[in-house]
Amino acid sequence: MSADWQNSPPADEYSIEELIISVLAEQFRNDDQATNGMGSFIPVAAFMLARMTHAPDLIWLAGTVGLEPRPKRIPASTLEAPLWKDSIMYIEQYGDAWHYLFSDRWIEKFCVGAAQLDQFGNANNSVIGADYHAPKVRLPGTAGLADLCSLGKKLYYWNLNHSPKSLVEKVDFISGAGYLDGHDTRDKLGLKNGPQLVVTNLAVMDFHKESKRMQLKSVHPGISVDEVQAATGFELLLPQGTVPETARPTEAQLGMIREDIDPDGMRNK
């Protein structure tokens, strides 16, 4: 743990990936449990950063497989063995994972990307287009997202391409349940928690407490509210008063990301 991370000044130069990593890292507390899926270089960097700074006891289940691993740095895949090097435990993926991951008892937080995300935080990683059996684009598929969204997880979405195509009024297919039609439609199915935050290359959004509509939380340095709205496929709710600026990563955080966590730059791939 870097001794001076708490007093480090905000950095002047940073990449958008580094900003997103620092925003996500902030979401993880010392008594949280988190896990990552495939292609999750940014969340993995965020977990590692949180563990090196304010949340050393954050429990991390790498790739849903390895408990408390010690990868030297972020490897080329977040779903291959080098990520869970030196784990304390291997979670068997049919039985154990059902207890720890596919239930709402443990591992509460999950960071994930989605091809489409709508105003109520519903996620689509399945198909673009109206015809499910002859789609315009066949996406990878829901993988575990459908489960995690419905099983009381707190979901943190990241999106490097904030656009009206990725943030849409209504997803073509619900691969992961957000707040469904808003208000209490999620609660009524007995689904706890749900989407918490959406961090993009332009802004940070959360969800309105009552209506469950997506709401601007902060804009990144140099980005205007209008720019964010113009890049969004639906009307974003605005917070009361001035929209704050997203906190920049600190120099100390950047040092850790660039030198310790991800010297190979997997976060940019």
Add this chain to the structure above:
Amino acid sequence: MSADWQNSPPADEYSIEELIISVLAEQFRNDDQATNGMGSFIPVAAFMLARMTHAPDLIWLAGTVGLEPRPKRIPASTLEAPLWKDSIMYIEQYGDAWHYLFSDRWIEKFCVGAAQLDQFGNANNSVIGADYHAPKVRLPGTAGLADLCSLGKKLYYWNLNHSPKSLVEKVDFISGAGYLDGHDTRDKLGLKNGPQLVVTNLAVMDFHKESKRMQLKSVHPGISVDEVQAATGFELLLPQGTVPETARPTEAQLGMIREDIDPDGMRNK
């Protein structure tokens, strides 16, 4: 494997346990899979005997845990590690056992004892007496028997104390489903197979094809049909013609039981 077991003459002197072991051994074929539970010295001896003679490929899951073990001899417990010495695989008992044991896909044959067995092969290892919550006798409990009886296993019961108390018209409590009320009452619940044979200190019984009532199959040497009937708490069906005599164990079988399988005499405990 003893070379001359096939031509060995019937023995003159043998214990009732040895007779029962040889009768049970006969039930296991080369392509069968079998397992044993607690306190199962007689079935274990039968499996070992079958494997040393006519069924060398009989798959044995020792204590439901150890696949194809090589115990030196029958140990003092059939549910402790010495029984599954040198196994090829340990079957994990929550997940794997559900697939291999608590389904009707694998491990078809099971030998078991029951405190009470009725005319339709229903078994009781739970309570003696009418009041379930203040029974006359609290027996150990069903353990896995309730499952195995309902999950398409072929069940082979042994009983060293053939009496009107152990072979009763109706069990006080069905801990393991036999043919229920006989005829097609078992079939109607979709339960396959069921009790095949009851081997006691007096006789061997099977079940009538249509009525599913217990039927005398053979009487042990020196025992009369009347003696068997008198020791039975219900009317036994009789086969057509003369009731045959149970085949005695051979000299070769006795040698294997006494010298190789069970030199410590666990079968008599």
Add this chain to the structure above:
Amino acid sequence: MKEKLTTIKQAITLVNDGDIVALQTMATVASPMALVRELIRQKKQNLGLVVLVGGIPVDWLAAAGVIDRLIGAAVTMEQFGLCQQYRQAVEQGRIRVEEISESVLNARLGAGARNLPFLPTRGAIGTDLMKENPDNMKLIEDPFGGLPVIACRALNPDVALIHAHRADRFGNVQYEPTAIWPDIGIMPNAAKKVIVSAEEIVDTEVLRKNPDRTVLPGFIVDAVVEIPYGAHPTSFYPNYGYDSDFHRQWTAISRDKDQVSDFLQKYVSTPVDQSDYLKLIGGKTVLKHLARWEEEE
């Protein structure tokens, strides 16, 4: 990671009167006997037990009046006979038994561990277990038109008591390759709290050498204590066998109230700690003998 290492006294204060306690135990195999003795010393009351197949710990807890109900598939000490104190208590209506089969136990605990309302089984269909247990076992139709199944209601014990080969101070628990019964394979996953005694507390580095042998992650464990020979008189493969002489001593007197009281006084109340207990049961001579496993002699 959070510190979970504590004393046996502190650990057992996590058990409240009236709790449903999931207890690792087979007829003579691997049971957290030191934790069980501490339950008796702390005079816990009205506990319910969940066991797959209960042996001597069930008999002791029955004898000491700690338990008033049991959910399980069987209670017996196999070749040492029935648990007489338990049996008397049931016959006299002091312990209420919810007898379930192994697959029903698996289903109830599995549902609990997954936070599902139930899991199905087709084991036990046609038996009287269902008739006596309509609150937890219901026959339901297959929505796809197949055979009906028994829906087994989720069971989440308040606390699970486990003995293991080793653990670190953060509650990560390892088991040596051996039989993994549901009492270690599913009970702690379903329980709301988990208390573990381990033969030894090791550095986390030791666990990292064999991550496949870690059976419980620290985040589900609430307390861990170091108790060498913590399963005596039950067996703990490969470390030591069950103590036949001790079991026979117990069964010789276990029908008699006064003798039972003396026995528990001697072996449960008097020893000040595990080391004291181990001296009492015969010390190194006996422990060396058990380490050889009697069947191997």
Add this chain to the structure above:
Amino acid sequence: MKEKLTTIKQAITLVNDGDIVALQTMATVASPMALVRELIRQKKQNLGLVVLVGGIPVDWLAAAGVIDRLIGAAVTMEQFGLCQQYRQAVEQGRIRVEEISESVLNARLGAGARNLPFLPTRGAIGTDLMKENPDNMKLIEDPFGGLPVIACRALNPDVALIHAHRADRFGNVQYEPTAIWPDIGIMPNAAKKVIVSAEEIVDTEVLRKNPDRTVLPGFIVDAVVEIPYGAHPTSFYPNYGYDSDFHRQWTAISRDKDQVSDFLQKYVSTPVDQSDYLKLIGGKTVLKHLARWEEEE
């Protein structure tokens, strides 16, 4: 025990046209690629695939026209991108997808393995997966009055294809300590037939040294073949990493029909055996490189 050792040609004749084939595969992890190539060589038709997360083998089987339906949670090669041949086939309606989540897959296969008509999950509630799959996912009430669950219909694939670290000639299969995904942890248990390729065939005595590492008992396995590097170009921990260069070669041409045809001709049809294939993919130099795992350099 019964002999199960055979040739890859014989083993794959156990797969019939139209079968539902459960395939071990993650994005870039452990897939029985030699068996997959043999499916293509034998020109199997109208196969359905069951995958957790399919990678390059799914793309090849789509490209070769072997499969016409897929039951699975995702298809992607992670950092190497989408499976373009698969994607085109789905978009053109040549492959029908039953997309299910991981817990639904677990439930469908788990029910199959236990011979239960269904298992429940509360994953995927509220998604559109259910709407598209009413035959296999039905919302049912909890008979105990709790929240409803999705009943997931039992799935018993006709055959499972598995690659493992070692096996004996009787079909007992071992896996080294590593991630155990559902493709090895439950798929073969649910399947009606199981075909295994292993890095090496060993004497049964070798398996007896580590019975905890045996993942499949011989009695559920129908055929076993020895195929060193049988998972190439996917990874097989700890033996070898995935072949990044090979994956990139594939993705560079995988949108183009003719180039795809040439690629499959070269790597699938031409090699006469595994040894020939290994020479073709770069021989010892490449294999040595993969054995080091690129991340560890």
